[in-house]
Amino acid sequence: MYRESMSTDPSYALRTLIAHLEQHLAVVSQSRGAADAAVDAAFGSLADAFEDYEDALYEQYSELLPFTIPNNDQ
Structure with missing residues (x-):
C-alpha cells in the first residue's frame, strides 16, 4: 500500500489521522x-x-x- 510522506509534526499527523477516521466512518456507514x-x-x-x-x-x-493495527499478513 502506498503511504504519503510522513510529516514529523505530531499535530499535523493527528489532524490527518482524524480526517481518516472520519472518512472510514463515512465509508463504513455506506x-x-x-x-x-x-x-x-x-x-x-x-x-x-x-x-x-x-x-x-x-x-x-x-x-x-x-x-496496534491488526495485520492479516501474519
Whole structure:
C-alpha cells in the first residue's frame, strides 16, 4: 500500500489521522457488505495514518500509542 510522506509534526499527523477516521466512518456507514472494497481501502488508509501519527509522536517525544493495527499478513 502506498503511504504519503510522513510529516514529523505530531499535530499535523493527528489532524490527518482524524480526517481518516472520519472518512472510514463515512465509508463504513455506506458499506454494501463485508466484501466492499471501499471499506478495505478506508481501513488501509486509516492504518497508514495511525502509523504516521505514532511515528511522529515517537520521533518528537519518544512516545508510543497503546494500540496496534491488526495485520492479516501474519
